[in-house]
Amino acid sequence: MQFLKKSLPSLDFNDSKGRGVLAWAIVKKNLSVVTWLIENGASINAKDGYKMTPLNWACSENFLPAVRLLLHWGAHTEDMDQDGRRPLHVAIRKDNLLLAQWLLDRGAGIEAKTENDETPLELAVSGKSMALINLLLDRGADLEAPGSHKKWTPLHYAAAYGCTEAVELLLREGADATAKSSSDVTPLMSAA
Numbered sequence: 384m385q386f387l388k389k390s391l392p393s394l395d396f397n398d399s400k401g402r403g404v405l406a407w408a409i410v411k412k413n414l415s416v417v418t419w420l421i422e423n424g425a426s427i428n429a430k431d432g433y434k435m436t437p438l439n440w441a442c443s444e445n446f447l448p449a450v451r452l453l454l455h456w457g458a459h460t461e462d463m464d465q466d467g468r469r470p471l472h473v474a475i476r477k478d479n480l481l482l483a484q485w486l487l488d489r490g491a492g493i494e495a496k497t498e499n500d501e502t503p504l505e506l507a508v509s510g511k512s513m514a515l516i517n518l519l520l521d522r523g524a525d526l527e528a529p530g531s532h533k534k535w536t537p538l539h540y541a542a543a544y545g546c547t548e549a550v551e552l553l554l555r556e557g558a559d560a561t562a563k564s565s566s567d568v569t570p571l572m573s574a575a
Contacts, residue, residue, distance in 0.1 A: 401432030409440045414448050427458045434465040442473040442482055450485055460491040467498025475506040480514045493524050497531075505530040508540045508549050516549055526558045534565040535573065542574035 405425040408416040421427060428436050438458040441449035450470075454460070463469055471491040474482035483503075487493060496502055504524040507515035520526075527536050538558040541549035550570075554560060563569055 401430075402435075403429050403431065403437075405429070405437045406431055406435070406440045409437055409446055409449050410444055412444065412446050412449075414452075417449050418452060421452060421456050427453055427456050428462065430462070434463065436462045436464075436470075438462070438470045439464050439468075439473060442470045442477065442479075442486075445477055445479050445482065447479075447481055447485070450482055454485065454489045460486055460489060461495060463498070467496075469495050469497075471495065471503055472497055472501070472506060475503055475510065475512070475515055478510055478512050478515065480512075480518060483515055483518060487518070487522055493519060493522050494528060500529070500531040502528045502530060502537075504528060504537045505535075505540055508537045508546065508553075509544065511544060511546045511549065513548055513552070516552060520552070520556055526553060526556055527562060529565075532564075533568065535568070536562045536564075536570070538562065538570040539564060539568070539573045542570040545574070 403425065405417065405420045405427070408420060430436055436458065438450065438453045438460070439462065441453055460471070461469055469491065471483060471486045474486055494502060502524070504516065504519045505528070507519055529536065530540060536558065538550065538553045538560065539562070541553055560570055
């Protein structure tokens with residue numbers, strides 16, 4: 384690796400899609416190369432052609448050791464990819480509780496929305512992940528946060544997806560069973 388470094392002007396060169404060598408090492412899950420690149424100055428917040436940072440890639444690949452390393456070195460938790468997803472959104476879509484915990488512990492926004500107005504809690508409910516729903520509620524996620532579809536609340540989504548366990552939990556936590564969407568739909572109506 385040292386020989387390659389000496390023959391390159393920078394460790395931040397990209398392929399045709401704008402992906403850097405650090406992203407490649409993450410996708411290949413080569414932690415020793417990821418570590419070496421970071422320690423030798425590779426940019427930990429560089430965005431590729433998809434606006435994905437190395438942290439976005441590490442979350443997308445469920446590569447917790449790389450996530451830990453990137454966060455230790457100061458990777459940004461709120462950078463969005465081209466679809467408006469932050470690393471926390473990616474971790475939730477991947478149903479990865481440990482990644483979500485790590486990101487929240489290091490400042491990821493619990494109410495941060497995607498470009499489509501999806502909240503982390505909405506994504507967890509849509510994925511029917513009770514572990515993630517519990518984590519987000521324990522961390523103070525807003526039960527009434529309007530979501531991406533006609534301003535539905537998490538309870539609307541849980542009812543619509545037939546996730547009775549989530550419906551029961553949200554109601555126990557104080558979700559408003561009479562909440563209306565922008566088109567006056569209640570959670571009960573969304574279940575029909």
